[in-house]
Amino acid sequence: MKKDSLTLNASPRRFQEALAQIPLPGQRIMRSILSVWLCMVVYYARGQYGEPFYSIMAALQCIQPYSSNMLEEGRKRITGTMIGAVWGSVVLFAELLPSVNTVRSTIVFYALLGLFAGVVIYSTVLFGIQQYALFSTVVFLGIAMFHAEDANPYIHVFNRTMDTIIGVGIAIVVNSLHFPRTRDTSTLFVSGIDHTLYREERRLAPYTAVELNRFLDDGMLFTVSTRQTPATVREILADVNLRLPIVAMDGAVLYDVRTMKYVKTIKMEPDLVALVSDFLHEQGMPFFVNTEQDDLLVIYFRDYRDLLLEEVMDVHHKETLPADEQDFDLSKSAYLAMARLYHRKRSSPYRNYIRTNARITKDVLYLQVVDRGENIDRLREVLIQQPWAGRCRTNFETYDCEEGEKIMRIYAAEANRPAMVEVLRKRVGVDRILTFTADDEDGDVIIKDASRGRMVRELRRRFEPVSIKGWRNIIHL
Numbered sequence: 001m002k003k004d005s006l007t008l009n010a011s012p013r014r015f016q017e018a019l020a021q022i023p024l025p026g027q028r029i030m031r032s033i034l035s036v037w038l039c040m041v042v043y044y045a046r047g048q049y050g051e052p053f054y055s056i057m058a059a060l061q062c063i064q065p066y067s068s069n070m071l072e073e074g075r076k077r078i079t080g081t082m083i084g085a086v087w088g089s090v091v092l093f094a095e096l097l098p099s100v101n102t103v104r105s106t107i108v109f110y111a112l113l114g115l116f117a118g119v120v121i122y123s124t125v126l127f128g129i130q131q132y133a134l135f136s137t138v139v140f141l142g143i144a145m146f147h148a149e150d151a152n153p154y155i156h157v158f159n160r161t162m163d164t165i166i167g168v169g170i171a172i173v174v175n176s177l178h179f180p181r182t183r184d185t186s187t188l189f190v191s192g193i194d195h196t197l198y199r200e201e202r203r204l205a206p207y208t209a210v211e212l213n214r215f216l217d218d219g220m221l222f223t224v225s226t227r228q229t230p231a232t233v234r235e236i237l238a239d240v241n242l243r244l245p246i247v248a249m250d251g252a253v254l255y256d257v258r259t260m261k262y263v264k265t266i267k268m269e270p271d272l273v274a275l276v277s278d279f280l281h282e283q284g285m286p287f288f289v290n291t292e293q294d295d296l297l298v299i300y301f302r303d304y305r306d307l308l309l310e311e312v313m314d315v316h317h318k319e320t321l322p323a324d325e326q327d328f329d330l331s332k333s334a335y336l337a338m339a340r341l342y343h344r345k346r347s348s349p350y351r352n353y354i355r356t357n358a359r360i361t362k363d364v365l366y367l368q369v370v371d372r373g374e375n376i377d378r379l380r381e382v383l384i385q386q387p388w389a390g391r392c393r394t395n396f397e398t399y400d401c402e403e404g405e406k407i408m409r410i411y412a413a414e415a416n417r418p419a420m421v422e423v424l425r426k427r428v429g430v431d432r433i434l435t436f437t438a439d440d441e442d443g444d445v446i447i448k449d450a451s452r453g454r455m456v457r458e459l460r461r462r463f464e465p466v467s468i469k470g471w472r473n474i475i476h477l
Contacts, residue, residue: 031175035167039059039167039170050159050163054167057135058077059170062074076129077132080133080135081161083120084120084135085160089157091140123136180466181467182467182469183219184464185219187434188425190225190424190435191437193224194226194228196447202236204240208455209237215463223245225417229249230248233246244428245263245427249290251415251416253292254420254423263427265365272412277289277359279386284330285331286334288338291360291363298352299351333371337371365415368409371405373406376396392412396409436459
């Protein structure tokens with residue numbers, strides 16, 4: 001009975017979690033609804049003259065997430081309509097399609113209809129709007145097939161063009177009107193990524209990407225601060241047009257995603273790297289050495305005799321190891337976890353893995369180990385007892401791990417996110433920082449639940465609050 005009770009209690013929780021993942025309707029949906037209504041209002045205002053279907057189609061096509069896209073979509077939509085209308089008019093005026101009275105005329109009609117449809121499609125290619133070939137062809141076929149017998153088919157051509165222009169015009173008006181908002185362009189907004197911009201699936205919602213890009217276009221000073229590498233950030237936030245450098249590797253680097261350069265790095269001292277490396281060898285822990293070299297992330301791992309990882313080998317690979325380093329009593333679980341992580345990450349174009357026997361101590365940002373969670377916890381307990389432990393710091397995560405595994409990264413003690421965010425603040429030249437995080441201790445705004453774009457909704461409230469002082473921003477193209 002107790003088990004059944006727990007199952008019943010778990011079901012509502014799973015339902016609530018699934019419900020939380022369903023996105024709320026965004027502005028594009030609401031603006032689309034308003035556009036449909038306005039198209040019908042204009043249709044009735046014209047005395048029900050024309051075909052509102054085509055106005056609605058044009059309006060829905062032109063409602064875009066970004067205003068610049070909307071204007072471009074409108075221009076191309078009208079051009080596509082004009083191409084179809086012009087070719088339809090040419091076919092009617094020159095009477096190029098025969099009347100369908102006999103089998104022979106029917107065959108000729110169909111053959112010519114297909115030929116001219118190809119001409120219309122090719123015309124859209126010449127005008128650079130091939131993505132609108134379907135709409136141009138629909139316009140052409142509507143004129144050539146269904147209005148050739150009209151007393152004055154050119155009236156349909158005119159109305160079809162006007163319907164499209166009306167729909168595009170309504171879309172432009174609807175997409176350009178906004179609530180009066182002021183914009184805070186003097187604050188540096190800094191957001192975490194994990195559990196802040198998204199939940200466990202590590203996938204950015206389209207709504208979040210669209211809103212962030214709109215904020216950036218409107219002058220927001222925005223960046224992210226994360227324990228992840230720049231490579232991971234570039235993969236996750238590929239759809240976000242970040243303009244400021246990001247704080248990555250838990251504050252060890254300040255990285256410009258546009259120029260792909262490391263603006264500032266805090267590296268471990270070579271002697272500290274040697275001490276940590278020797279310690280990990282003594283504990284039987286294989287590890288990755290993450291370095292920055294010429295603005296590239298280069299990740300080294302030792303060529304243990306039984307480590308079955310295949311990758312590019314450097315010039316030191318064939319060197320003979322010292323006698324005391326030839327045999328390590330490796331943790332089997334750590335080795336397997338390391339191999340899984342390696343094979344998962346090695347295909348990334350932003351990471352460069354090198355297998356080597358050389359002792360890597362220069363340009364090191366951090367060392368990384370992965371193993372069962374309990375083993376990592378024990379390893380840290382031994383590490384903090386070392387005489388040099390005060391010179392380094394550690395963090396942990398479970399992303400990219402199998403169930404029960406944990407990653408530990410070892411940095412220089414000076415590498416931390418608040419300090420690097422302060423470096424960025426001075427670089428940008430602002431006085432105020434506002435941070436968004438899922439951690440109760442580290443942020444100004446705590447995001448308890450990252451579902452439904454909660455972070456960007458909170459960000460909007462602070463970046464562009466509704467205010468009559470923002471009346472100049474009511475119309476915004």
